[in-house]
Amino acid sequence: MFEELDLDDALCAALATMGLNKPTSIQSLAIPEAMNGRDVLASAPTGTGKTLAFLLPACQYLLDYPRKQPGATRILILSPTRELALQIYQQAQAVTQHTDLVCGVITGGINYGTDRETLSQNLDILVATPGRLFEHIEKESAECRDIEWLVLDEADRMLDMGFSAIVNQIAAEARWRKQTLLFSATLEGGGIRRFADSLLNEPVELDASPSRKEKAKILQWYHLADSAEHKYALLKHILAEQITTAIVFVKTRERLQQIKDMLTRDGFQVAWLQGEMPQDRRNAAMAQFKSGQVPILVATDVAARGIDVPNVSHVINFDMPRKADVYLHRIGRTGRAGAKGIAISLIEAHDFSMVGKVARYTKESFKARVIEELRPKHKAPALIKKPKSKVKKKMTAKAKKRSAKKVKGKTRGKSPKQDQ
Numbered sequence: 551m552f553e554e555l556d557l558d559d560a561l562c563a564a565l566a567t568m569g570l571n572k573p574t575s576i577q578s579l580a581i582p583e584a585m586n587g588r589d590v591l592a593s594a595p596t597g598t599g600k601t602l603a604f605l606l607p608a609c610q611y612l613l614d615y616p617r618k619q620p621g622a623t624r625i626l627i628l629s630p631t632r633e634l635a636l637q638i639y640q641q642a643q644a645v646t647q648h649t650d651l652v653c654g655v656i657t658g659g660i661n662y663g664t665d666r667e668t669l670s671q672n673l674d675i676l677v678a679t680p681g682r683l684f685e686h687i688e689k690e691s692a693e694c695r696d697i698e699w700l701v702l703d704e705a706d707r708m709l710d711m712g713f714s715a716i717v718n719q720i721a722a723e724a725r726w727r728k729q730t731l732l733f734s735a736t737l738e739g740g741g742i743r744r745f746a747d748s749l750l751n752e753p754v755e756l757d758a759s760p761s762r763k764e765k766a767k768i769l770q771w772y773h774l775a776d777s778a779e780h781k782y783a784l785l786k787h788i789l790a791e792q793i794t795t796a797i798v799f800v801k802t803r804e805r806l807q808q809i810k811d812m813l814t815r816d817g818f819q820v821a822w823l824q825g826e827m828p829q830d831r832r833n834a835a836m837a838q839f840k841s842g843q844v845p846i847l848v849a850t851d852v853a854a855r856g857i858d859v860p861n862v863s864h865v866i867n868f869d870m871p872r873k874a875d876v877y878l879h880r881i882g883r884t885g886r887a888g889a890k891g892i893a894i895s896l897i898e899a900h901d902f903s904m905v906g907k908v909a910r911y912t913k914e915s916f917k918a919r920v921i922e923e924l925r926p927k928h929k930a931p932a933l934i935k936k937p938k939s940k941v942k943k944k945m946t947a948k949a950k951k952r953s954a955k956k957v958k959g960k961t962r963g964k965s966p967k968q969d970q
Contacts, residue, residue, distance in 0.1 A: 551571060551572060551573075552565050552570070552571060552572070552573055552606075555573065555578075555581050555582060555585075555606075556585070556610075557581075557606060557610055558609075558610060558613045558649075560613070560648040560649045561606060561609055561610065561613075561645060561648075561649075563648050564644060564645050564646070564647050564648050565645070567644075567647065568644055568645075570602075573599070573602075574598050574599035574602075574603075574758075575594070575598065575758040576592060576594035576598050576599055576600055576603045576756070576758035577599050577602055577603045577606070579592070579603075579756045579758050580592050580603040580604065580607070580731075580756055580758075581603060581606055581607050583754045583756070584604065584607035584608075584611075584729070584731060585607045585610055585611070587728070587729065588729070588753065588754045589729055589730050589731065589750040589751050589752065589753035589754070590604075590729075590730075590731040590732065590733075590750075590753055590754055590756065591732050591737070591746050591750055591753040591754070591755045591756070592731070592732070592733045592734070592755075592756040592757075592758070593733075593734050593735065593736055593737040593756070593757045593758070594733070594735070594756075594757075594758040595735060595882070596735055596879065596882035597858070597882055597885065598758065600703065600733045601637070601638055601641050601703070602641065602645070603733070604627070604701045604703070604731050604733060605627075605638070605641060605642055605645050606645065608625045608627075608675065608699055608701065609642075609645055609646060609649070609651060609675075611625075611698075611699065612624060612625065612651055612674050612675075613649065613651075617672070617674070620672045621672060621696060622673075622693065622695070622696035622697075623654075623673040623674070623675075623676040623694075623696065623697060624673075624674050624675070624696065624697065624698045624699070625674060625675045625676070625697070625698065625699045625701070626676050626678065626683075626694060626697045626699070626700050626701065626720075626724060627642075627675065627676070627677045627678070627701040627703060628678060628679070628680050628683070628700070628701065628702050628703065628708070628717060628720065629677060629678070629679060629703050629704065630679070630680070630703075630704050630707040630708045630711050630713060631679065631704075631707070631852065632657040632658060632659060632679060632829060632832065633832065633836065633852075634703065634704060635655055635657045635677050635678065635679050636655060636657065636833075637858055638655075638677045638703065639653060639654070639655035639677045642675050642677065646674075646675075651674040651675065652671055652672060652673050652674050652675075653673070653674065653675045653676075653677070654668040654669070654671060654673045654675070654676050654677070655668070655676070655677045655678065656668055656669070656676070656677075656678045656679075656682050656683060656686070656692075657678065657679045657682055657829070658679055658681055658682045658829070659828060659829030659830075659832070660682075660829055665682070665686065665691075666691060669686065669691060669692050680708065680713045680716045680717050680720060681713070681716060683720060684716045684719065684720060687719075687720065687723060693723065694720060694723035694724040695723065695724070695726065696726075697723075697724035697726075697727050698727055698728050698729070699727060699728065699729050699730070699731070700720075700721060700724050700727050700729075700730045700731070700749075701730075701731045701732075701733070702717065702730075702731070702732045702733065702749070703733050704733070704734065704735065705732050705733065705734040705742060705745060705746070706734045706735055706736055706742050707735075709741050709742060709745060714745055717745075717749075718748060718749070721748075721749050730749055730750050730751070730753075732745075732746050732749065732750060732753070735878075735879065736875070737755075737757065767885055767889075767890045767891070768881055768884060768885040768890075768891045768892065768893050769890070769891070769892045769893070770881065770892075770893045770894075770895075770914065770916035771894060771895075771916050771917055771918065771919045772894065772895040772896070772897045772905060772916060772917075772918055772919070773894065773895075773896055773897065773918065773919060773920070773921065773924075773926075774897055774898075774918055774926040774928070774929075774930055775896050775897060775898050775926065776898075776926050776927050776928055777898070778898075780924070780926065781868065781896045781898060782809075782812065783924055784896055784921065784924055785798070785809075785866065785868055785896060786813075786816060787921055787923075787924060788864070788866060788894060789813070789818060789846060789866075793845070793846075793863055793864045794845065794861075794863045795839075795842070795845045795846075795859075795861060795862050795863050795864070796845065796846050796847070796862065796863065796864040796865070796866055797846075797847045797848075797849055797859075797862060797864075797865050797866070797880075797883050797884075798846060798847070798848045798849070798866045798868050799849055799850070799851065799865065799866070799867050799868060799869065799871070799880050800848060800849070800850060800868050800869045801850070801851075801869035801870075801871065801872070802850065802869075803824050803825065803826075803850060805868075805869060806822055806824050806848055806849070806850055809848055809868060810822045810848045813846065813848070818846055819843075819844045819845060819846065820844065820846045820847075820848055821835040821836075821838045821839050821844040821846070821847050821848075822835060822847065822848045822849065823835050823836070823847060823848075823849040823850070823852060824849065824850045824852060825850060825852045835847070836859075839859060840859050851871065851876055851880070859883065860889075861889065862883050862884045862891065863884065863891065863892060864884060864891070864892045864893070864894065865880055865881045865883050865884045865891070865892070865893045865894070866893075866894050866895075866896070867880060867893070867894070867895040867896065868896055869901075870895060870897065870901040870904045871904075874904070874907045874908045874910070874911035874912070875911065877904075877908045877911070877912075878908075878911065878912055880893075881893035895916075897930075899928070902930055918930065
């Protein structure tokens with residue numbers, strides 16, 4: 551129970567209002583360590599409650615050490631994407647609803663005047679995307695010298711998006727901070743380790759494996775497609791026959807425009823999400839999808855991280871991603887918080903190698919299924935192994951010399967008769 555973590559009554563009341571009474575694995579691990587003043591380096595799969603794992607100890611710190619006078623922001627939370635920043639802000643508001651703590655958010659795509667209004671408040675918690683916050687720092691409309699806690703969410707995604715230099719500059723501005731917390735879906739790879747080493751001070755490292763109840767139960771399979779036309783026919787059949795809500799992932803904005811136009815033409819209600827989309831249109835698309843007004847969201851990989859939409863029944867990879875880790879983040883949009891989900895990939899011949907890469911990365915195999923009336927004409931490409939070379943290697947001069955010595959040594963041990 552959350553009460554056992556020594557959280558303030560106001561925070562526990564807010565959690566009860568949110569319908570939450572028991573912490574997840576990552577929350578049980580991270581909250582006590584953060585409340586004990588430790589820097590935290592934490593890894594946990596998507597959908598396991600990472601946001602509250604840093605929000606709750608941050609809020610507890612603010613309540614334990616209240617502001618003595620009006621001043622600058624005390625807790626800074628950096629998020630790689632606008633959508634995730636807004637979600638964190640909304641959760642921060644929900645968690646602090648029974649307190650006097652003030653929360654704000656600034657992201658790209660929002661009018662600078664709105665940002666200035668937000669920054670003019672005596673913020674206790676500021677959620678921001680790195681690029682927009684750094685613009686304000688350069689314009690001297692925001693400063694981080696009084697930051698007491700710095701929290702980095704989805705740090706691996708920040709690296710993927712090229713934010714490491716900006717985040718390091720922001721961290722340098724907040725160099726008098728007391729604590730730093732870094733959360734990531736994975737800690738694998740030297741890049742994230744070097745990033746963490748530059749920002750954290752003797753952190754406690756936490757790697758939370760979710761309980762069976764928390765763990766996403768995602769069924770995965772793929773359909774072979776003979777052509778782009780066959781692939782679209784498969785998509786239409788799946789959307790018409792099997793789904794309640796679905797996110798359809800594509801690889802480019804051009805493909806997104808093509809697919810959403812074709813689906814709209816064929817009578818499907820569709821919202822869409824892509825990069826460089828005005829923020830008001832992004833918000834409207836997400837609002838339509840979250841409310842159930844529109845059951846299908848077509849998206850590029852901008853939506854693969856951090857978007858928490860409950861009850862997404864299906865994730866469909868119309869195009870396979872270029873990297874196996876992106877596949878994992880895509881399918882993490884279904885099967886949230888222990889619910890069951892389904893992930894379906896539509897595979898043309900040129901994508902088939904990614905099936906093996908994904909299986910090796912996730913350590914889970916997934917098999918082909920067939921829709922009888924859309925049965926593919928071609929089989930999956932065979933994985934051809936190169937035959938071992940039968941060409942004998944040439945013996946080097948040194949090897950010949952060693953071989954000659956061995957022969958000579960053997961002849962020394964023979965009897966006189968044998969020598970004759």
